[in-house]
Amino acid sequence: MFDVLSSKRNAPYLFMAPVILFGVLMFLGPLTFAAYISLTDWDGVSSPNWVGLDNYAYLIGRDRFFFTSIWNTLYFAAGSVIIGVPAALIAAAMISQSRYQSFWRTVYWLPMITNIVAVAYIWWYILNDTSGLLNRTLDLFGLPGPNWLTNPSISMFSVIMVASWMSVGQNILVFLSGLGEIDESYYEAAKLDGAGPLQLFWHVTIPLLRPTILFVLITSLISALSSFVLMMILADGGPARSTTVTGLYMYNMAFTDLRLGRASAAAYILFGIILVISLIQLRLLRRGGVEAH
Secondary structure, three states: OOOHHHHHHHHHHHHHHHHHHHHHHHHHHHHHHHHHHOOEEOOOOOOOEEOOOHHHHHHHHOOHHHHHHHHHHHHHHHHHHHHHHHHHHHHHHHHHOOOOHHHHHHHHHHHHHOOHHHHHHHHHHHHOOOOOHHHHHHHHOOOOOOOOOOOOOOHHHHHHHHHHHHHHHHHHHHHHHHHHOOOHHHHHHHHHOOOOHHHHHHHHHHHHOHHHHHHHHHHHHHHHHOOOHHHHHHOOOOOOOOOOOHHHHHHHHHHOOOOHHHHHHHHHHHHHHHHHHHHHHHHHHHHHHHHHO
């Protein structure tokens, strides 16, 4: 017979066992396997050939396109955050003052529950250079439409705008949650001092919402750094590799060139970059949380 105290002591571990098993099988297992594969020359069919750190040396020292993809990734992530996060914050502040919050929450959430491939194809039909809806609309007014997806100068900007549109709904919901936690007494005190709407937003809302803003910055940046499906469908990494981010570069390296070892090494390099950026942001989040209180 099980001892009562012993069973109570072990109960949490029994309940956690499925989650721990899932984490080992679906996270630690693939992570460890990818680390091993990154040290080999493997095509996914034949036996892996041990090459040590050669894949890392090649990517860092000889593969100029890899650094281009990293730059494109950072550019895309920065653009998505700079455009998407302020837009979501402003929209959330406006919705919080609306009588129809439930309606607007639903409208802005719809892109998040739509399959990203479907969204990408919809925007491809809108931004297509020759038959796209946007350029045909501009043509009705006698305005020349730019080559949204085939001009290297603006193709990444086009993808950033689509990505920002997709992510704005989720960020709006997070900001609305944060806005709901702000005590109305702060606004009432500021109004008594003569503060207008813009002053209330800048001097009351922004400081009190700082932990939420930093949380959204972290999640948005991590999501953008690992994104590649939009680039693959909208522009296939082109033109002239202008939209080839590291995720897409790894995908092509692994499943087109069948260099899974080198692709795994690239994944670990990208993981290191994301980890460093995340740790910096987490430090900022901790400081923001302390100051906000």
